Amino acid sequence: MNKVIRFISKLGLVLIMLLSAFVIGTPENVHALAADPTDSNRVTVDKEAKLVDGKVNTWDITLDVKSLNKQSTETTNVVLVLDVSGSMSNYMNSLKSAASLFVNTFLNDPNVRIGLVTFETNPFLHNAGGSGNRYATTSAQKQTLLTTINNLSTGLWTHTQGGIHDGMLTLDNGPDADNDIMILFSDGEPNRRYSGTDPNYSYPSHINDSTNSSSSSSNAFTAGKHAATLAKNKGYEIFSIGFNVNSTTRTFLQDVSSGAGTHYHAATAGNLGTVFANLAGQISTDYGIENAQVVDIVAPGFTVIGALNATVGTATQVGNTITWNIGRMDGAGIKNATLTYRVEINDSILNVTPDPDGKLYPTNTSAILKDLEKAGFSRTFPVPKVDPVFIKVSKSLVDQDNNTIVDTDRVFDVELKHTSIYTAYTSIKAGQTVILTSLRDIANGYKVTETGSNDGLINDAEFSDYTIKYTINGVVTDLFNVVKSTSVISSMDDILIGIENKYTIPTTSITAEKLWSGGDPASR
Template identity: 30%
Template sequence: MKGLNKQKLLAILLAVLMLAGHAFIAPEIVSAENGELQPGEVRTYKTATPVPGMVNTWDIKLRVEGRDKEGPAETTRVVLVIDRSGSMQGTRMTEAKNAAKEFVKEVLKDPNLEVAIVSFSSKYDGNWQYPPSELVTVDRTFTRTLTGDQGLNKAIDDLVASGGTHTQAGILKGKELLDALPATIDNKIMVLLSDGLPTFSYEPLNWDIVEATGTNTSSNRHQWYGIYDGHFDESTVVGTGSTLTQSYDQTLGTRPNWVYITKHINNGSAAIRAASDTKASIGQNNLFTIAVGTDATGTDILRQIASQNRAYSTNNPSELEGIYGEIAGIITSQSAVRSAVVTDEMGDGFSVVTDVQIDTFGDGTTELKAPAGTTNQTIKWTFPELKKLVVGTDDIRYAEMTYRIEINPSILDPGIELAEISVDPNHHLYWTNKSTVMTYTNSDDNPDSASFESPKVDPVFLKIKKILTDNQGNLIAGDMIADNLTFDVEIKKSSGGDSANFPHTEALVPNAEDPGYVWLTTLRHEGTYSVEEIGVSSGSLSEYDISYKTDGVDGGTTFEVNHVGNIPRSDIEVEVTNRRNVALVSIGVEKTLSGRPGTSTKTDKFGFVLTGPKLPVDGVKKELTFAGNGTKDFRFDSILFTSIDLGGATTKDFFYTVTEDSSQPIAGITYDENLSRTVTVTLSKDNQGRISAAVDPATVSFTNHYEAEGVEVELGGTKTLENRNKALGDDEFEFALYKSDVDGIEGAHVETVSNVGGIFKFSKLDFDAEGTYYYLIKEVDGGLGWFTYDTKEYLVKVVIADNDEGKLEAAVSYYIYDEEADPPAWVEAEVAAFTNSYLAEGVEVELGGTKTLENRNKALGDDEFEFALYKSD
């Protein structure tokens, strides 16, 4: 409790050591003097000292001081429990023996200490490779005799590796020796060495039973799981000799009432329980383990067997002597701190500088662990005891560890906890560490812990802001700034260099949300730094007037990184302002298209080319697309002018040409008579350096007209003459063409033509517009009685349509009136076909003959004879 009160007092004193601006000055560690610490009392210190010539980098020092325990000499008994299983053969056993003998030699320097030797493997009859072995033996009872036939060295040298690993038996035999000691013995210690998994154990007496579902048979057994509660059958050894666990079948009872079971045992659990019982008997802090060459599982079992902070491991047998030596020092020490483990987690936003050694000055070892989950980078410092005497004292000892830290970008996380909030926001203080805790064995051989107060430090941030305005100095709104526009600002150290972090180029987003600064945590070295804007992601820096403000000073392009009286300077604030001083010229084009019929589905594309200064050699091309008549417009992409384009003048003209592309003319389109137009851009600069541009004309117009080529249509029909032998001659019949309507009403006479043979044709009709036209065709009654004239009328439908390719097309259909239809209607006919019939006038024919009467003198008189006329073939 006294140590804790003094720690609080120290914290208060450190808090007072603040200068104006709340900048923290690292205190010097003042060591305890004789009489300041009580016997067994422990004190911890932790400081952060700025590294000379650097910022954001500190050397952290941890120091532990403790006063040795006072009182009469204590009696100590140590039992060495050594694994002599077959796997210990060779180098492991040789090194283990040598190390054990050195250990014994060292601890026996304490005149009140005695050592016993116990070894274990398994009961083994031996073979050609391994000699016989006993399960567990007491190779030497407690003694101070080191050499000779009854000495400890002889007992160690006589150990022979053979058999399996019955760790439980070794622990229990060592416990048995320690338990047999008189109560007057102050310290009872066990040191266990093993190289592998426990492969044998005593069978448990108690079991956790899971009964089989259904009928218990030899193939459906009850499952018995060993319970390791310190109760076991010492007469029954179980295990395979090669595995940590074992499952084996047994049959209980008598036939026919046999009970079939499978037992499951864990040799590691048996050894851990034996160790637990041992620690309860000899002291929770008095069991040491050494794992040599074990796998991860074996190492973990030995860690669980050991007391807190008393587990050692190595894969190198040659290191056993050092481990035994460390344990010997702990056993014989009167130090206020023994078997210490310091867990030192870095604060949020801080990292260990790995290029600088973590130094313990010979006091133990360290391990740097990477961040995991919510845990930051952590140093684990392990040391066996306090050894070095504080100058001027004879019983106050200390151990120290130093390492270097620096800030990292996570220090900017919004949720970070500040150690102290300063009135000056440039000097807030941050914790260098989250927590630092030491667990150890105190002078009363009990587990204990102590904390270290984390130092508070003042980092220096570099804050950079990008401001973008129009040429009037007004901030440009975010929605008016091109997407992903950034400006490259370079920060470099003017002299000396900083190859790790500088020169550094930061891509800044203009007019970022308030406060708009980008915070950098990369400053490390003192010196002069310069700021320069060197690029932009889109366009050119010549488009802007650039100005700087550094630490509130307009025009400042440099800043100093330093300390004043051991206090770091304030955060650096840099503002880089770009006034957009450009003239954007956009030349417009207006296009009118007329003449396309409303039924047109044609899409017309018209191309335009802009040529002139600051444009590619072949100009800039754009298209307008029309789907029918109308007027459309567009503007060419803006042409950007800067003051450089004036060439030192205050005004200057630039000439551009807009040309409509007619190289691939569209059928039916008549293009504008003036295909090229000139546009003048006048660039000017006012007395404040702001440039502007006038465009004349701002928009050029083109007019195109569409007109389809007309089409001719020839109407006609056929003529057939029946019942005349003579062939139909030309011009025998006439046919008349009349304008009509959809109902076939006769309109104005168009033309009358005669037949030519069996056909007739009217003169071609010219059409120059879309539409549907109707005509009526009739045969002219010529009045000749021997002909029967055809009275049919034919309706002709002529549909004129634009083919969208500059031509009109005609579709002709013929119809005849069907009076028998219900109702009567015009029906389509293939052709206008007229048929006439020929019928000649009648003629009289007189038939007769002569009559001669011969041989009578009387003349032939009338009516004397009759003659008959008959039809014939």
């Protein structure tokens, strides 16, 4: 049930209090979040504004995104390029276990064909599917590949450039596929390369040819990046995995990968299985959205307060623009991501034109989701609209006969106060209405007081010549409460405060005493 606010003028008599109760409601745009996606609409979005409990003029904004991920039916060539240099001697069992987990994921999936290249002092292409078969495609061939992985042993140096190059040649000679992917695993700095200088390296003309390999470790990082660039320029996607590497090697592996979401770091041997499993999940999944980004523009009249809270990805704010980088929502089935932040109104809302009914204001100009990997893909979020509570203070001057005094010069000071949570000041002239946007809390005991004038035209003595009458929503009182109600109505009323100053002509008491002189007073 919608929460609403009841405004009650506080009067001395209970009967009058009951007769002067004012209810103000809050249409909060509360509705279900994004509908579940379907095969025909695999990405759905929604947005809501919900009044914060215990508050007015403050809302929690929630953006909701859902994506339907399905089992991929595309054909994919995958080449595992594994570092088996000497530094891996103590970790080979963990690598074998992780790589085997990856292969087992696709054991019965002929759409995923897997090749294997290892590198140490030199690179080496294995017949992943048995004699003469560079790829393992059938279940039987993948069982052969599992045996090959289990029999791997370590060498000496780290020829990363050679491993990447042989991985590229394996993809070059693979069967036609929808996707061509290289997964590069390494635990350390490259220290071997082909002879020559960047970009003129003496690459071998065929796989498993080490004749041009150089023992020099200088510029081995640059050489590895060059080989990766050649592969990526052919449209091949490179995922990289760093195992317990230093910052320099980690940066190198990030550089050779295909960008955001394609580099993984395993801090310990125990993490390797998780990393390879995640990669298998990416390859086997047809994602509803690959690289989601939401741009949400907060409307004039609203200020974001507090943090941006995203369940997936990261969100940042520059000015009135919130950018939520979701990326890919991993996993099978329907996946969900939400962004929540809080807004309150500010004075610039007074310059915004509300809906034709004069009540509702949009909390944002627009919010659009795009898939950065799919040109033309977008979803538009609905625009929540809310009903703020304004305090409107109006001023009038009358003479002792209740005739309006037209006076545009005198300025009166007004204080609105709650003893513990609220103080607001404003200055106002006769005939004016001042609108305040600062009310925030549901509470009892708000009070309005005209404190005087500081314009130099009215001194304290003259101010005392005015009698002051306060009315709040038509009821004579200077007190009001803002409290919860369970009533449901369609709009929210503003708090209307009237302050009338009646000028009274000062009276003077004169006492006279009559004295007679001369003659007999009785005869006069």
